Amino acid sequence: MHRARYWDPVSETKVRCLLCPQHCLIEDGSAGFCRARVNYQGELYSENYGKVSSIALDPIEKKPLYHYKPGSQILSVGSYGCNLRCLYCQNYSISQQKVSTRYFDPASLLALLERFENNIGIAFTYNEPLIWYEYVYDVAKLIKDKRPETSVVLVTNGYINQEPLKELLPYIDALNIDLKSFSDKIYKKLCKGRLDPVLETIQTARRCHLEITALLVTDENDSHEEIHNLASFLARIDKNIPLHLSRYYPNFLLNKPATPGSSLLEAREIASEYLNYVYIGNYPEADTNTYCPNCGKLLIERKYYQTKVKIKSPNCTQCGKGIPIIL
Numbered sequence: 582m583h584r585a586r587y588w589d590p591v592s593e594t595k596v597r598c599l600l601c602p603q604h605c606l607i608e609d610g611s612a613g614f615c616r617a618r619v620n621y622q623g624e625l626y627s628e629n630y631g632k633v634s635s636i637a638l639d640p641i642e643k644k645p646l647y648h649y650k651p652g653s654q655i656l657s658v659g660s661y662g663c664n665l666r667c668l669y670c671q672n673y674s675i676s677q678q679k680v681s682t683r684y685f686d687p688a689s690l691l692a693l694l695e696r697f698e699n700n701i702g703i704a705f706t707y708n709e710p711l712i713w714y715e716y717v718y719d720v721a722k723l724i725k726d727k728r729p730e731t732s733v734v735l736v737t738n739g740y741i742n743q744e745p746l747k748e749l750l751p752y753i754d755a756l757n758i759d760l761k762s763f764s765d766k767i768y769k770k771l772c773k774g775r776l777d778p779v780l781e782t783i784q785t786a787r788r789c790h791l792e793i794t795a796l797l798v799t800d801e802n803d804s805h806e807e808i809h810n811l812a813s814f815l816a817r818i819d820k821n822i823p824l825h826l827s828r829y830y831p832n833f834l835l836n837k838p839a840t841p842g843s844s845l846l847e848a849r850e851i852a853s854e855y856l857n858y859v860y861i862g863n864y865p866e867a868d869t870n871t872y873c874p875n876c877g878k879l880l881i882e883r884k885y886y887q888t889k890v891k892i893k894s895p896n897c898t899q900c901g902k903g904i905p906i907i908l
Contacts, residue, residue, distance in 0.1 A: 583630030583715055585618055587745050596625045600714055601664045601741050602778040614773075615712040616679065617662030627715045632682035633690075634675050635659040635707045638697055640886040644704055644736050645825050645862055647871060648906045649755040649790050651881050652888040655734060656693070656700050659707025660716075664740050666773040667761065669798060669835040676708040677833075687720045691727060702732030702754070711741045714749070721752035739782035740774055746785055755790035755907075757825075758783055762795075762802035763811040771801060771835075784818060790907055792823040794862070799829060799837045803844050808851045816855035821905040824856050828863035842866060858905075873897040873904065880904060 587599040594609040605613035607620040617629040639657045663676035721733045732754045739758040765776040797803040815822050826848050828840045845861050852859045857874040861867035871881035878899040882889040895904045
């Protein structure tokens, strides 16, 4: 185990974790809500430090990131544990229980990156990377110190306190934040969390390349009113933030029917009133191409995870408008 950061002693046997808004009070010998941070003899430890449960070379579009180095591949790694309890979690086998892992110290993971051709960097994903904080921080800092051109990506629920987030962000290039709902009631009901800390994370993370995913759960967070509120919030930050509206399928503990395709298309139409780039995910029938918001020119063509980039600079080839894409 690796000694954790961001906690306070409460008594000889209890500690308060200050990494995320759960603010767990943890007894000696017990783990926090995330199952990854453990009180051992009055000190907090990261039990999953360096423990990798999942690893794969993925298209960057799978994160999903559509405006960050499109058409590239990135080594994706995950551990176990999560600080939310989403009833529909697609990765519940690693997020909601401990699993077999392989240990990689930060230097070993950096060396692993060099073994893959056409790999732009590393993405911390699959389970919640922010409860892997100490390891993510150490790896990201080592990469930026040794290979600053290498990309470091977070795919996260954004459920973290501001102080640790601000310390980590200088070493992060891009994030996709999963905004579960724009309703605090739904956050509590479906995920055992709160909305406001995630909105604060989105505002703070804007200093990096940022994209947002919203999984639309049937009859829970897919109302027209909620889509209006979510999209208008993002537009007030930057109307060029890409929004991915993803289709829900029954999984884990939630058996509601899959999101109707019509709901996804209506949600995209609503969100597009506020945002320049709105995509539908997890629904093969949807158009996922990128078009110039000024003249409609096709700039990036996507089919499944096959991507054709038709621009060589972040400008429309027809009208010259600047496009917020990192190539």
